[in-house]
Amino acid sequence: MVELRGALIGCGFFAVNQMHAWRDIAGATIVAICDRDPDRLRIVGDQFDITRRYSDAMALFDGENLDFVDIATTAPSHRALVEMAAQHRVPTICQKPFAPTLADAKAMVKACSDAGVPLMVHENFRWQSPIQAVRAVLDSNEIGTPFFGRISFRSAFDVFSGQPYLATGKRFIIEDLGIHILDTARFLLGDVSTITTRTARINPAIAGEDVATMLMDHANGATSVVDCSYATTLAVEPFPETLIEIDGSDGTIRLAQGYRLTATGKSGTAVSDVSPPLLPWASRPWHNIQESVVAIQQHWVDCLAKGTEPATSGADNVKTFALVEAAYAGAASREPVQLDTLLR
Numbered sequence: 001m002v003e004l005r006g007a008l009i010g011c012g013f014f015a016v017n018q019m020h021a022w023r024d025i026a027g028a029t030i031v032a033i034c035d036r037d038p039d040r041l042r043i044v045g046d047q048f049d050i051t052r053r054y055s056d057a058m059a060l061f062d063g064e065n066l067d068f069v070d071i072a073t074t075a076p077s078h079r080a081l082v083e084m085a086a087q088h089r090v091p092t093i094c095q096k097p098f099a100p101t102l103a104d105a106k107a108m109v110k111a112c113s114d115a116g117v118p119l120m121v122h123e124n125f126r127w128q129s130p131i132q133a134v135r136a137v138l139d140s141n142e143i144g145t146p147f148f149g150r151i152s153f154r155s156a157f158d159v160f161s162g163q164p165y166l167a168t169g170k171r172f173i174i175e176d177l178g179i180h181i182l183d184t185a186r187f188l189l190g191d192v193s194t195i196t197t198r199t200a201r202i203n204p205a206i207a208g209e210d211v212a213t214m215l216m217d218h219a220n221g222a223t224s225v226v227d228c229s230y231a232t233t234l235a236v237e238p239f240p241e242t243l244i245e246i247d248g249s250d251g252t253i254r255l256a257q258g259y260r261l262t263a264t265g266k267s268g269t270a271v272s273d274v275s276p277p278l279l280p281w282a283s284r285p286w287h288n289i290q291e292s293v294v295a296i297q298q299h300w301v302d303c304l305a306k307g308t309e310p311a312t313s314g315a316d317n318v319k320t321f322a323l324v325e326a327a328y329a330g331a332a333s334r335e336p337v338q339l340d341t342l343l344r
Ligand code: NAD
Pocket: 009, 010, 011, 012, 013, 014, 015, 034, 035, 036, 037, 040, 055, 057, 072, 073, 074, 075, 077, 081, 095, 096, 097, 122, 123, 124, 162, 163, 165, 176, 289
């Protein structure tokens, strides 16, 4: 098997998971890393034994012969880094949120498409094994045609200690977490035509909204509710579980807290435990997300080998990002927002 030579840009909080995952994946090796913060460069370089270290991304692209780059910085730097990768004709993975604005996201897709380089957004939630299990029930046609979905993420977990920047932005839960849940709704029920949104800020110590409720019309006629909260204290903290309800013409799917999947359909009711495995380097409660990082990075390597488009390509993720923009616009206007005008 050909070993792809990759580089990672951005050695922060989440990149450590990506580095662990690259070690688990056959067919790709991270040969160089880059971070403008010398401490992060040293910490991650030492932890993963990477000697080729850069403080400047342009120097990395000029100094290395790369088969791909994995961009794990925060959104403000994404467009410049993706365009730099396109200019150097290096296939690119970019973390979510794909970009600060929809116009940036569209420009990044165009830059990569014009350069003929593959572009995947690291939108990993749909790769979580419990969510893949829900998709498998839908694909089996056990519940017939879905007409309703609720995709829900409600928690009081302190995300700010690991990611302090989340407390300071004017946009918070839709842009950071809701983006995953909106993508999951698209993954399970298809593209969206209209979204109506309400938001609230319950935690006075942060700048952005920490509660969002979105009602969506899907192009296939299904209706869904996507609801997210970081202001919800429950008896047992569910972070980072996404809970799912889908009703279809012939049955229902329920993914409940504790990774319990119940499918009631044409052949009766099946209850299964779809808990994600705890990988050797993973830690609870993050193991669900950590496992999905391996899955999405493996998908990238498979796509590069076969020359196929990643499921969460830049072009696909523009549709998820458009939902984020539409949700903020609709929360401000309190009017439903049509997606077709945004996606033109
Ligand atoms: P972080 O701030 O901890 O790390 C980002 C790192 O990038 C920092 O070390 C910073 O110095 C470096 N950096 C920024 N701009 C740079 C540039 N131009 N060149 C070189 N280095 C640069 O952030 P984080 O919490 O690790 O988040 C990174 C991204 O990952 C965010 O977009 C976040 O939304 C996303 N994230 C995704 C998941 C997921 O499950 N997919 C989970 C957490 C975070």
